[in-house]
Amino acid sequence: MSRPKTATADLIYERLEGLVAEGRFGDGERLDEVRLAAEFGVSRTPLREALRLLANAGLAEFIPNRGTFVRQPDFTRLVEMFEVMAELEAWCARLAAHRITSAELLLLRQAASLCERALGQKDYHRYYDENAAFHGIIYDAAGNAFLAEETRSMQRRLRPFRQAQLFAVDRLARSMEEHRQILAALEARDAPKAEDLARAHLRIQSVVYQQLRS
Amino acid sequence: MSRPKTATADLIYERLEGLVAEGRFGDGERLDEVRLAAEFGVSRTPLREALRLLANAGLAEFIPNRGTFVRQPDFTRLVEMFEVMAELEAWCARLAAHRITSAELLLLRQAASLCERALGQKDYHRYYDENAAFHGIIYDAAGNAFLAEETRSMQRRLRPFRQAQLFAVDRLARSMEEHRQILAALEARDAPKAEDLARAHLRIQSVVYQQLRS
DNA sequence: GTCTTGAAGATTGTACACAATTTTTTCCGT
DNA sequence: ACGGAAAAAATTGTGTACAATCTTCAAGAC
Numbered sequence: 001m002s003r004p005k006t007a008t009a010d011l012i013y014e015r016l017e018g019l020v021a022e023g024r025f026g027d028g029e030r031l032d033e034v035r036l037a038a039e040f041g042v043s044r045t046p047l048r049e050a051l052r053l054l055a056n057a058g059l060a061e062f063i064p065n066r067g068t069f070v071r072q073p074d075f076t077r078l079v080e081m082f083e084v085m086a087e088l089e090a091w092c093a094r095l096a097a098h099r100i101t102s103a104e105l106l107l108l109r110q111a112a113s114l115c116e117r118a119l120g121q122k123d124y125h126r127y128y129d130e131n132a133a134f135h136g137i138i139y140d141a142a143g144n145a146f147l148a149e150e151t152r153s154m155q156r157r158l159r160p161f162r163q164a165q166l167f168a169v170d171r172l173a174r175s176m177e178e179h180r181q182i183l184a185a186l187e188a189r190d191a192p193k194a195e196d197l198a199r200a201h202l203r204i205q206s207v208v209y210q211q212l213r214s
Numbered sequence: 215m216s217r218p219k220t221a222t223a224d225l226i227y228e229r230l231e232g233l234v235a236e237g238r239f240g241d242g243e244r245l246d247e248v249r250l251a252a253e254f255g256v257s258r259t260p261l262r263e264a265l266r267l268l269a270n271a272g273l274a275e276f277i278p279n280r281g282t283f284v285r286q287p288d289f290t291r292l293v294e295m296f297e298v299m300a301e302l303e304a305w306c307a308r309l310a311a312h313r314i315t316s317a318e319l320l321l322l323r324q325a326a327s328l329c330e331r332a333l334g335q336k337d338y339h340r341y342y343d344e345n346a347a348f349h350g351i352i353y354d355a356a357g358n359a360f361l362a363e364e365t366r367s368m369q370r371r372l373r374p375f376r377q378a379q380l381f382a383v384d385r386l387a388r389s390m391e392e393h394r395q396i397l398a399a400l401e402a403r404d405a406p407k408a409e410d411l412a413r414a415h416l417r418i419q420s421v422v423y424q425q426l427r428s
Numbered sequence: 429g430t431c432t433t434g435a436a437g438a439t440t441g442t443a444c445a446c447a448a449t450t451t452t453t454t455c456c457g458t
Numbered sequence: 459a460c461g462g463a464a465a466a467a468a469t470t471g472t473g474t475a476c477a478a479t480c481t482t483c484a485a486g487a488c
Binding site: 007009043045046064065066067080162193 | 472
């Protein structure tokens with residue numbers, strides 16, 4: 001099996017991503033390259049690559065010869081981000097309702113089961129992965145590989161902002177129920193319903209996140 | 215006025231982007247860091263940053279300790295890319311139909327005029343910019359800053375694949391007419407119509423691109 | 429007192445050297 | 459010949475030094 005074996009720049013990026021999501025940096029704060037490099041115990045070369053990734057993800061702004069400045073998302077922006085994600089999910093679901101194969105439906109049922117099992121075992125970390133897999137199958141079933149890729153990318157970008165609400169347990173039970181409904185809509189090839197359910201599925205998460213933050 | 219003043223890594227990125235779009239590299243071809251660095255007359259440090267940007271844009275795959283490999287989009291993928299862009303445009307237009315202000319409508323009318331003037335003067339390079347400005351106003355009018363940003367980003371990523379069809383002159387006249395229709399739909403706050411027009415507006419461009427390539 | 433100028437300091441940008449890793453080649457045993 | 463291990467070559471990853479640029483601050487002109 002080929003492992004990704006991420007380079008240190010990517011590791012640094014993920015740590016920075018987490019720090020931004022935790023709100024450790026103020027909005028507009030400059031990310032000092034030498035300070036951060038020392039802090040992470042690396043040289044500026046890989047750190048700079050990480051900063052570029054951060055800027056590319058929209059979490060910072062990279063200004064040539066000036067520095068990179070964090071863009072701390074406020075509530076409004078977070079809602080906007082989740083709204084975009086919800087729409088991507090909704091679109092994938094709508095397309096998938098038309099194009100999904102029986103083999104993919106089988107995979108989806110299995111993924112839903114794995115989600116339930118992880119939830120039953122209270123293994124929330126694995127639940128997160130199984131949940132991502134469930135949604136990933138829908139992205140793929142939409143029949144637009146580029147869309148699937150972009151949606152996955154967006155999901156990844158939102159991840160640091162979702163972790164807080166991962167452990168809102170009562171929410172997870174509802175989430176499972178919504179999975180079943182989405183699955184049913186896809187099986188029935190009811191595109192509008194699948195679209196609406198997928199949209200609502202994520203919309204609620206953003207609300208939960210807001211509640212936790214405030 | 216604050217200019218961007220892009221760093222060399224960004225310049226290298228744009229050149230690589232163009233080379234990929236022109237089909238200069240085969241799919242899966244490894245981008246040799248030392249060879250390209252020599253070719254561009256820079257060291258590997260900024261070149262590597264450019265390669266990461268390329269990978270982030272989906273035009274290459276960056277595999278740690280192995281290299282970065284170009285992902286030459288085939289026709290199917292190009293259609294997929296334009297389909298996603300069309301949907302983003304459509305969504306922006308739908309939201310804008312509800313939320314656009316009269317000030318923004320004025321800006322839009324002005325932008326449309328500037329497009330027409332550039333077209334009349336056969337200044338196609340400026341037409342491209344004015345056209346981008348026209349659409350940019352719609353993105354902003356959607357009232358979701360994050361969506362606007364992402365749509366702009368996607369527009370930028372597709373740019374190298376669109377330049378070929380920029381000079382299909384008869385297409386441009388039709389494009390102008392479509393601008394007027396979109397503008398009218400927004401003025402009438404007819405969301406479904408604006409959405410459909412925006413979607414069709416870009417869908418056609420992708421078809422034109424295909425014709426030019428083949 | 430305000431504005432301009434310029435020098436000093438701080439910070440980013442890049443070249444280069446070396447370390448780490450992967451890929452290729454060579455050589456040996458069977 | 460064939461497979462496999464080890465050495466050699468090639469390539470990527472990172473630390474460091476220096477160049478380029480920006481920011482700050484002080485001195486001087488008006």
